Amino acid sequence: MTTPLLLIAAGGTGGHMFPAQALAEAMLNRGWRVQLSTDARGARYTGGFPHSTEINQVSSATFARGGLVAKAMVAPRIALGVLDAARRMRRDRPDVVVGFGGYPSIPALSAAVLLKLPRLIHEQNGVLGRVNQLFATRVACVACGVWPTRLPEGAQGLHVGNPVRSAVLDRAGASYIPPGDYPMSVLVMGGSQGARILSDVVPDAAAALPDDIRRHLRIAHQARPEDIDRVTARYAAQGIKAEVEPFFHDVPRRMSEAQLVISRAGASSIADLTVIGRPAILIPYAAAAGDHQTANARGLVEAGAAILIPERALDVASLSAQMSAILSNPQAAQHMSRAAMGAGAPDATERLVALVTELANRNG
Structure with missing residues (x-):
């Protein structure tokens, strides 16, 4: 029996990368292989990922930065990233692709759509980011970190909460020392x-x-x-x-x-x-x-x-x-x-793991 493969697409900021890291940790602990697709900017946040995570650096870009020349190069760079991601996926086919937002997730999610791979996205905020807006109706489910989250018509949303890294879970409910006459x-x-x-x-x-x-x-x-x-x-x-x-x-x-x-x-x-x-x-x-x-x-x-x-x-x-x-x-x-x-969802990672596993099982 082959080891199932999860491909995570994320990048840009810690807000996208930290919940991606939490899912990577959980799926590796369940015996899955995990690949992370990101760009050079997102790669700065990969130091906390488990060492067994396979890092795929792809070409991507955003219209939000740079001058006219940089903006003119956005579409070609994204297209190059999509082609590269599709080539990788044909060679090493993921069982599920999960996007966490940020423009570096565009190539892998686009390739997953083209190859008709099982896919979902996780939105950390109460308002969909620009990239997740693009894919919300092209995935099986939008896993929402905050509820309610405004979704476009035709998108299916499910509240799971925002996964946190194991280093945070290790401190869950740590005793609080209230302020006083001491440091x-x-x-x-x-x-x-x-x-x-x-x-x-x-x-x-x-x-x-x-x-x-x-x-x-x-x-x-x-x-x-x-x-x-x-x-x-x-x-x-x-x-x-x-x-x-x-x-x-x-x-x-x-x-x-x-x-x-x-x-x-x-x-x-x-x-x-x-x-x-x-x-x-x-x-x-x-x-x-x-x-x-x-x-x-x-x-x-x-x-x-x-x-x-x-x-x-x-x-x-x-x-x-x-x-x-x-x-x-x-x-x-x-x-x-x-x-x-009392205001959070400490089992958010487990809920997201269940969604990934269900999606993989549903697609054989």
């Missing part, structure tokens, strides 16, 4: 887009906190590379202990040790918060397509697990006031931690 950790995550405003506002908001809170702070702040020096200097000038890095490879550990998380409302960040269970202040990225980050945040806010500050309302005074409200009230923070754990 308090704050994790600041801006995501791969829109991090600058957090670098502009958070250091000064922390500096504006009452002294009995500020002197206990230990901040871990993800910032754009070009902002690291000024953010580091701002914290240092206020006597606040801070680690400022462009990317933390141990976010699950840092989140589990945090008394408060300040973050954009990307789907993966929301999923991690609900599995680990931490109070959060969420600032949805205003430029996100269809304002999908506000839709992502809604469940946590309605559950009483997070405070939402729209980007247009974010300033030093408003953020400092909300930070103080949480860090000065241990009981409220503890309640938010418990509410976060």
Whole structure:
């Protein structure tokens, strides 16, 4: 009996790649082979994938970047990627193809459509991304991370939640130490887009906190590379202990040790918060397509697990006031931690695995 093969198509950002990694881990543990189809940009996120994942780097492009010459080359590059993906699939036929969004998933999904292979897509956000909109009616099912998700007519959707990596599951429900008269950790995550405003506002908001809170702070702040020096200097000038890095490879550990998380409302960040269970202040990225980050945040806010500050309302005074409200009230923070754990779908990976397995069985 041949080993079944899953081909995962994803790329662009951690928001696409982290749930793809979760599915790869689960399917490998079930004895499947797993291939990942991505481009050079997505390949930067493959370090966390299990070593047995086969990485196929394909040619892809987007109309959203570059000048006229770059835009003129988009269609030829995608066509080249589709041909390459189809050639690979004919040689090593996947049992199921799963797309996670991002333009690097276009070649593999297009080839799967042309070859009539069993396929589905997973949408992390409450609003379909542009690539997933293209394929929503050309797949067996849209597995939705947030519910309800707006789907085009003719698309079949099923709520599964957003899978999280094993490193997050290992911290599921980690004991929460409420804020108090001792070192308090704050994790600041801006995501791969829109991090600058957090670098502009958070250091000064922390500096504006009452002294009995500020002197206990230990901040871990993800910032754009070009902002690291000024953010580091701002914290240092206020006597606040801070680690400022462009990317933390141990976010699950840092989140589990945090008394408060300040973050954009990307789907993966929301999923991690609900599995680990931490109070959060969420600032949805205003430029996100269809304002999908506000839709992502809604469940946590309605559950009483997070405070939402729209980007247009974010300033030093408003953020400092909300930070103080949480860090000065241990009981409220503890309640938010418990509410976060009740607002997610910790079995999202298992639900997605079941969909993949059912699709494979249905097609022999």
